[in-house]
Amino acid sequence: MSEPLDRVLPERSREVSLVDDGSLSLVTGVGRAPFLLNASARAIWELCDGNTTVGELSRALCEVFELDRERAIADVSATLERFRAADLLEPSEASVHTSPSGS
Amino acid sequence: MKVGTVAHTIDVTHVVLADARRQVRDTVSTLIAMEADLYVAATADDAVSTLLQAQRTRAHVVVVAAALGGSLADLCGDLHACDPRSRVLLLDDEQDPQTLLWAVESGVDAYVGGIEETSVLMEAIRLTGRGESFVPPAMLGQLLRHLIERRRAVTRAADRLNRLTPREREVFGLLVEGCDPGTVATALVIAPETARTHVQRVYRKLGVRTRAEVAELAERVGMADPLERVVERSIS
Numbered sequence: 184m185s186e187p188l189d190r191v192l193p194e195r196s197r198e199v200s201l202v203d204d205g206s207l208s209l210v211t212g213v214g215r216a217p218f219l220l221n222a223s224a225r226a227i228w229e230l231c232d233g234n235t236t237v238g239e240l241s242r243a244l245c246e247v248f249e250l251d252r253e254r255a256i257a258d259v260s261a262t263l264e265r266f267r268a269a270d271l272l273e274p275s276e277a278s279v280h281t282s283p284s285g286s
Numbered sequence: 287m288k289v290g291t292v293a294h295t296i297d298v299t300h301v302v303l304a305d306a307r308r309q310v311r312d313t314v315s316t317l318i319a320m321e322a323d324l325y326v327a328a329t330a331d332d333a334v335s336t337l338l339q340a341q342r343t344r345a346h347v348v349v350v351a352a353a354l355g356g357s358l359a360d361l362c363g364d365l366h367a368c369d370p371r372s373r374v375l376l377l378d379d380e381q382d383p384q385t386l387l388w389a390v391e392s393g394v395d396a397y398v399g400g401i402e403e404t405s406v407l408m409e410a411i412r413l414t415g416r417g418e419s420f421v422p423p424a425m426l427g428q429l430l431r432h433l434i435e436r437r438r439a440v441t442r443a444a445d446r447l448n449r450l451t452p453r454e455r456e457v458f459g460l461l462v463e464g465c466d467p468g469t470v471a472t473a474l475v476i477a478p479e480t481a482r483t484h485v486q487r488v489y490r491k492l493g494v495r496t497r498a499e500v501a502e503l504a505e506r507v508g509m510a511d512p513l514e515r516v517v518e519r520s521i522s
Binding site: 246 | 424
């Protein structure tokens with residue numbers, strides 16, 4: 184099994200969309216309860232493109248917010264788990280393959 | 287019946303405001319002064335006076351206008367060198383992703399684009415004064431993507447450099463310094479034809495076509511400085 188840092192972020196489900204009115208960000212879809220995103224969750228959501236790794240994203244968060252690396256990785260992982268629990272992501276095994284760009 | 291007052295203690299964040307435009311300085315100063323927990327300790331109209339005022343007042347937050355001019359990275363470096371606790375907020379006229387990226391790369395702690403939403407600026411100053419960072423929520427995703435893409439470009443460039451032989455690295459260093467193949471031949475005491483061959487190999491391995499592109503690649507991986515290239519050579 185690949186290291187978590189190499190794990191590629193999953194893709195956003197094609198059955199949901201982001202609604203953003205400037206003050207609130209919601210992920211909605213037919214038959215789904217709206218899922219409210221805070222600022223960091225919204226940014227992680229945008230990067231759930233199936234091409235970015237947990238390592239890359241956490242490193243970028245560290246650069247912007249001067250976070251501890253382990254804290255950034257934990258926050259990203261926790262957010263992804265919430266996305267999965269709310270069925271917001273495409274089901275795939277893609278989350279375990281290594282990105283060619285490395286992390 | 288006695289009536290008394292209870293004294294409240296408010297932590298006041300001291301601010302130095304730097305903007306070359308007097309009217310903007312006055313406007314923003316007035317807005318900040320209306321907040322009970324914020325205080326404009328000084329204003330400045332260029333980088334030098336910003337640094338002097340920050341040192342003199344020991345301000346918690348230095349609000350620097352994007353229009354101030356000069357090297358933001360140098361100013362941030364100087365401010366942090368004088369006082370590691372000093373926090374810098376870049377105030378832009380409007381939200382601009384490229385300016386935000388430049389701000390983060392320069393070492394800025396917070397960014398606010400536009401002063402129309404006064405409450406956003408004031409809250410950003412407070413957060414910055416508490417040691418936190420602030421980026422407009424709607425801009426964070428794009429900023430992270432830019433940072434990730436930049437790092438990937440650096441990695442690709444470094445991978446290409448790793449393919450160079452030791453001699454080719456010497457040639458690379460001379461090209462970065464602006465040497466043409468003739469100068470490379472003289473510097474390395476080799477035949478001009480040999481120098482041209484090395485130069486072409488370097489170009490091919492790096493995937494570039496001109497000396498300007500070589501210099502750009504060196505800049506990307508942080509090897510534009512001759513000292514960095516010397517250190518790199520001594521390590522490899």
